[in-house]
Amino acid sequence: METSRRPDHEPAAPSPGGSPQVLAEPLLAGRTALVTGAASGIGRACAQALASAGAHVHVVDRSGEAAKSLAEEIGGTAWVVDLSDPAVVDTLPADADVVVNNAGIQHVAPVHEFPPDRFALIQRVMVETPFRILRRTLPGMYERGWGRVVNISSVHGLRASPYKSAYVTAKHALEGLSKVVALEAAEYGVTSNCVSPGYVRTPLVENQIADQARTHGISEADVVGRVMLERSAIKQLIEPADVAEAVLWLCGPRTGHITGTSLSMDGGWTAN
DSSP: OOOOTTTOOOOOOTTTTOOOOOOOOOHHHOEEEEETTTTTTTHHHHHHHHTTOOOOOOEEEEEEHHHHHHHHHHTTTEEEOOTTSGGGGGOOOOOOEEEEEEEOOOOOOOOGGGOOOHHHHHHHIIIHHHHHHHHHHHHHHHTTTTTEEEEOOOGGTTTTTBBBBBHHHEEEEEHHHHHHHHHGGGGTTEEEEEEEEEEEESSHHHHHHHHHHHHHOOHHIIIIIIIIITOOOOOOOBOOOHHHHHHHHHTTTTOOTOOOOEEEESGGGGGG
């Protein structure tokens, strides 16, 4: 069911007669959201944003203490699981109205040196798990006639970079899965989209910055500006809260016709 909340999140103006202002119902009041990789970075920001909009958030992460702490902070529920085990998906709740597939891992190596078991692990966490979660949650969305699937992809779901064969493959696959769900789910009032950011200021990226600075003997600022953001017109890391705001917008009342898309947040990277 669509809410009457205005898309800019501002309360309605007072009536001409000067009667007391009535605050709009929270955007996602009564809704349930499931966010994977929710204990830090983009996932944490998404969980906080969805909770602030009124959703009950299932915080899914393998980092137990961080997941529990966040769930307590936002009034959600923590699920401490390792998503590399396909069987654990069946232990997660199936009643989510909003699913944010965010969990991901990275490994950097040339293809001829890339460990096959690591390649398979990345596909399992970043492709198979989202498929299994959607296979479990979509029937409920269909029954209720409303749902929002937001897959946290990447500029690497749209463009390739060397040494990231597993990550690029997984993000391209996630983009494809998202489009298929969009086509199948449209008649049920369910949308499916990707948000595809460039480099976001997350613990994963900050660790990469430090590692590359040591490896190449350059400053961390040079790693960001000359290496990571070389192809971006905007030479700044994206903040997790900015990605979360895009996710929240896609869950709003004016986005029911936006489906099967990839919202690029790459600072102009893909404009090249």
